[in-house]
Amino acid sequence: MKMILLGPPGAGKGTQAEVLSEHYGIPTISTGAMIRAEIRAESPLGLAAKKVIDEGQLISDDIILSMLQERIKADDCKNGFILDGVPRTIAQAEAIKGFADIDAAVSIEVADEIIEQRLGGRRECPKCGATYHTIFNPTKEADICDKCGAALTVRPDDMPETIRKRLKVYHEQTEPLKAFYENEGLLAKVDGTGSISEITEGIIKAAEEIK
Ligand code: AP5
Ligand code: MG
Numbered sequence: 001m002k003m004i005l006l007g008p009p010g011a012g013k014g015t016q017a018e019v020l021s022e023h024y025g026i027p028t029i030s031t032g033a034m035i036r037a038e039i040r041a042e043s044p045l046g047l048a049a050k051k052v053i054d055e056g057q058l059i060s061d062d063i064i065l066s067m068l069q070e071r072i073k074a075d076d077c078k079n080g081f082i083l084d085g086v087p088r089t090i091a092q093a094e095a096i097k098g099f100a101d102i103d104a105a106v107s108i109e110v111a112d113e114i115i116e117q118r119l120g121g122r123r124e125c126p127k128c129g130a131t132y133h134t135i136f137n138p139t140k141e142a143d144i145c146d147k148c149g150a151a152l153t154v155r156p157d158d159m160p161e162t163i164r165k166r167l168k169v170y171h172e173q174t175e176p177l178k179a180f181y182e183n184e185g186l187l188a189k190v191d192g193t194g195s196i197s198e199i200t201e202g203i204i205k206a207a208e209e210i211k
């Protein structure tokens with residue numbers, strides 16, 4: 001399965017990608033997580049990307065595409081992958097068409113009003129990448145990752161003003177991808193407001209129907 005997860009910031013792409021990756025036994029590729037790892041490592045790319053991410057803007061297509069193309073070549077992607085947060089522009093989608101045969105693009109649909117509440121309570125594990133929510137998906141012990149025991153962090157781009165900017169960027173640059181994948185016959189829309197497991201079921205069903 002080569003699946004793209006589309007949807008606004010806070011739609012649950014990362015949360016669902018984690019579950020789907022276990023279900024299908026294939027890796028998740030999150031360009032956002034890859035960039036955050038570069039920022040933590042203080043690499044030249046990370047240092048340049050930090051300002052862009054913190055302002056809620058997009059990283060350049062060239063950087064994202066070379067990162068993605070390199071990652072997809074790895075052995076663990078032989079049987080497929082879940083793309084979380086990529087593509088985000090029509091240019092990225094066009095380029096991906098040239099190097100990967102996508103089976104389904106699933107749009108997780110969540111209204112803007114719900115997003116702020118979700119991102120306000122998000123906690124992320126800097127070590128293993130697991131995502132939680134203080135109310136909707138809490139850890140057993142407050143602010144400690146259930147999976148690896150690391151201390152959880154808040155993402156710097158989850159400030160209310162940055163969330164609004166990210167939503168604007170989503171509507172302007174990423175939402176048109178729904179029409180793009182509709183034209184390709186690959187688009188499925190799934191309601192992103194139920195429980196995490198209900199949404200996973202909806203995604204699997206929709207993706208299998210398209211594939
Ligand atoms: P990225 O990391 O991809 O962030 P994003 O798209 O803004 O999405 P989020 O990670 O914020 O949300 P999500 O949909 O993964 O939701 P989550 O599962 O965490 O990108 C970050 C930045 O990197 C971008 O702004 C850009 O600068 C750059 N970038 C990355 N890729 C790029 C690209 N291709 N091109 C250019 N730039 C790029 O869920 C959110 C919260 O809700 C969590 O707390 C979760 O526990 C909770 N939750 C999940 N599901 C439910 C549910 N069903 N009910 C209640 N709560 C739920
Ligand atoms: Mg995410």
